[in-house]
Amino acid sequence: MRFITFPGGIHPEYNKDISIRELLRRAPLPEKAIIPLSQHIGRPNEPLVKKGDHVEEGQVVGQSSSFISSPVHSPVYGTVSDVRKEFHPALGPVLSVVIERDKEKPQKNYPGCDSDDISNEELIRKVRDAGIVGMGGAAFPTHVKLTIPEGKKIETLIVNGAECEPFLTCDHMLMTKKTIEILKGIALVINVLRPRKTYIAIENNKRAAFFAFQKLIAASKQKEISKIELIMLKTKYPQGGEKQLIKAIAGREVPPDKLPLDIGFLVQNVGTIFAIYEAVYFNKPLMERIITISGDCLERPGNYVMKVGTTIKEIVEKHGINLSRDPKKVIVGGPMMGFAQPGMETPVLKSTSGILFLSGEYIKDLEETQCIRCAKCIDVCPVNLSPTEIVKNVKKGYWDKMEDLWVSDCIECGACAYSCPARIPLVQYIKEGKTALLKKKT
Amino acid sequence: MKKLEISFSPHIASPVDTRYMMTGVIKALVPVIIASIYFFRWRAVSVILTSVVASVLTEYAMQKLRHRKICINDHSAVVTGLLLALVLPPTIPLWMVFLGGVFAIGMGKELFGGLGHNIFNPALLARAFLMAAFPAALTTWVEPFTLDAVTTATPLGLAKFSHVAAPYADLFFGNVSGSLGETSALAILAGFVYLLYKRIIDYRTPVAYAVTLAVFSGSMHLILPDNVFSPLFYLLSGGFLIGSVFMATDPVTSPVTKKGRWIYGIICGFVTMTIRIWGGLPEGVMYSILFMNAFTPVINRITKPKRYGTGKQK
Numbered sequence: 001m002r003f004i005t006f007p008g009g010i011h012p013e014y015n016k017d018i019s020i021r022e023l024l025r026r027a028p029l030p031e032k033a034i035i036p037l038s039q040h041i042g043r044p045n046e047p048l049v050k051k052g053d054h055v056e057e058g059q060v061v062g063q064s065s066s067f068i069s070s071p072v073h074s075p076v077y078g079t080v081s082d083v084r085k086e087f088h089p090a091l092g093p094v095l096s097v098v099i100e101r102d103k104e105k106p107q108k109n110y111p112g113c114d115s116d117d118i119s120n121e122e123l124i125r126k127v128r129d130a131g132i133v134g135m136g137g138a139a140f141p142t143h144v145k146l147t148i149p150e151g152k153k154i155e156t157l158i159v160n161g162a163e164c165e166p167f168l169t170c171d172h173m174l175m176t177k178k179t180i181e182i183l184k185g186i187a188l189v190i191n192v193l194r195p196r197k198t199y200i201a202i203e204n205n206k207r208a209a210f211f212a213f214q215k216l217i218a219a220s221k222q223k224e225i226s227k228i229e230l231i232m233l234k235t236k237y238p239q240g241g242e243k244q245l246i247k248a249i250a251g252r253e254v255p256p257d258k259l260p261l262d263i264g265f266l267v268q269n270v271g272t273i274f275a276i277y278e279a280v281y282f283n284k285p286l287m288e289r290i291i292t293i294s295g296d297c298l299e300r301p302g303n304y305v306m307k308v309g310t311t312i313k314e315i316v317e318k319h320g321i322n323l324s325r326d327p328k329k330v331i332v333g334g335p336m337m338g339f340a341q342p343g344m345e346t347p348v349l350k351s352t353s354g355i356l357f358l359s360g361e362y363i364k365d366l367e368e369t370q371c372i373r374c375a376k377c378i379d380v381c382p383v384n385l386s387p388t389e390i391v392k393n394v395k396k397g398y399w400d401k402m403e404d405l406w407v408s409d410c411i412e413c414g415a416c417a418y419s420c421p422a423r424i425p426l427v428q429y430i431k432e433g434k435t436a437l438l439k440k441k442t
Numbered sequence: 443m444k445k446l447e448i449s450f451s452p453h454i455a456s457p458v459d460t461r462y463m464m465t466g467v468i469k470a471l472v473p474v475i476i477a478s479i480y481f482f483r484w485r486a487v488s489v490i491l492t493s494v495v496a497s498v499l500t501e502y503a504m505q506k507l508r509h510r511k512i513c514i515n516d517h518s519a520v521v522t523g524l525l526l527a528l529v530l531p532p533t534i535p536l537w538m539v540f541l542g543g544v545f546a547i548g549m550g551k552e553l554f555g556g557l558g559h560n561i562f563n564p565a566l567l568a569r570a571f572l573m574a575a576f577p578a579a580l581t582t583w584v585e586p587f588t589l590d591a592v593t594t595a596t597p598l599g600l601a602k603f604s605h606v607a608a609p610y611a612d613l614f615f616g617n618v619s620g621s622l623g624e625t626s627a628l629a630i631l632a633g634f635v636y637l638l639y640k641r642i643i644d645y646r647t648p649v650a651y652a653v654t655l656a657v658f659s660g661s662m663h664l665i666l667p668d669n670v671f672s673p674l675f676y677l678l679s680g681g682f683l684i685g686s687v688f689m690a691t692d693p694v695t696s697p698v699t700k701k702g703r704w705i706y707g708i709i710c711g712f713v714t715m716t717i718r719i720w721g722g723l724p725e726g727v728m729y730s731i732l733f734m735n736a737f738t739p740v741i742n743r744i745t746k747p748k749r750y751g752t753g754k755q756k
Binding site for chain 2: 010012013166243253254255256258326327328329330331333335336337338339340341342343358362363364366369370371372373374375378379383384385386388406409412414417418419420421422423425427428431
């Protein structure tokens, strides 16, 4: 079998075996849930509840009139104990709804509903009402992505099961446990977008998921599903980036400042597809997801179905996962693009794929030294940048040069900084350059 | 609980750092050092030690004087010292070696701003300096094992001026006269394989260099069979192997793009063979690499990759 890939990229230690063979466990309901009203960059939601209000499971607690926004729901029955600023893993303190769970009430049931002949408008409305956002990391509202502007057409739909970040195994778990559900979800999206080709792309270190799909696609009588093509990707970071997937599968490059949509592509994470399936067939809002809890500081690492809003503190203290030693860093997301947390009060979001508790074994003390022009950063950059050149100019404050160095193309994958022998925090400098360029433009 | 550390992503890093790369080069040089000691005995030991000590001391002194961080433990000065020693003749007076080491680090590296800022390969620059200052000492050669005996010419010198070709077996194992580390092709190739295996160097420059050298000398051999020997002779003799494996691959002074590394290697090959065939000197590796060092910024500029998404689309 041929494994396809993109030029550039790195091969870090994947460390997926810490959690990949563990069973999928369901975490107990959280006693306290923190629901940030901003889940992504963009217009924050307005709170619809106030202190003391009783909320139902699945009740909308925040929404916005802006199209590019997604409502947030209460994951449990309970009482709003406060609406205050709480720490968001990526954005810092944002206004959040804090809910104390009512321990008497059980979980809600979601009976199935007949949705085979659902119209496009109805489906997109359901996706919006369910608060579905991209679950791969950026948390961009999915109903916006599915609303194709006039004059544009999606030729190719790519379902992203690459999961290239080290340590994370939540998508792998989802693909092996919910294979048929994901295929049904893909069929729904195919009916909205009517692409000519649909691919499911999986890296070759997740063969169990690949073969699960292969078996079911071959056996399926539904014409949308039987036409899906499975792609085995070479395991390489950042293979799961939208632009890298399109490059690997179709050999096409998304032009600067354009979206995949502009060249007829749409990429959806497998988690998002599963959420669409649940929203359409069960009217279930997006309030829980599979999260990889991993690292070398835990008694019971693994993959857990967890409510959005559960705090890291509660995860390690109340769910039997238990810290076995003090972590040096707690990271929300993967080790390449995730966010190091200053404390344990941050909640799980819809886009949180994992929480890592890493000791000094993985988190080394690195000291920046002089660039030796080895060009490793240039070799690994998946978008043809010259990171070392950008850093040189950022350090001198030559902000005028940022545009010509194409800083805005940087996807912040961190491959350059990972491979830099001089330990230069390249991404940090490039972000500085990006900010300066944005300021100049506005 | 201890305070959690926070910093930007990525949170993990490759185990390969500058020190790892420099140590890798030193390890790759071990067979070359052993060969030089085998063939040139205590001369090799004393030249190597003098050069390394001079280089490291100079690095330390310069960093101290300029109130910069002392970075001698990144091992880059050791690499420079070793490389300088290995491209010097066995009989060179030790004070010249010491001077060479001081020049390599002082003028070749620290004056430009330290590691990563120099334009020319420091070891080669120092050799060029010694060549200009003490031409006689730098062109006096002895046969292996017979250290204090009569002087001789290198295989390239013999080929150029007397039309005598050294046996391939001697060239391959290193039983010929020449600089300390350049005589044994076998030892250098062992180092080359190690460097490639550890991914410390890129194969492009040495491969382009070797292929150009072979093709160019091969065609000239067909045209001028009396003056030019077979390509294999030019690949195995003189400083080509040590230069292409250990000097032309120096990350600091060679191009940063993959395409650029091909171009760099190809022109190195042309310049080397041009000097070897038509030049006044029997050898041209040092000058060709120094010459191309100066062109590295230009090569980088012209081989800059296309912006992502603006090239030809499939």
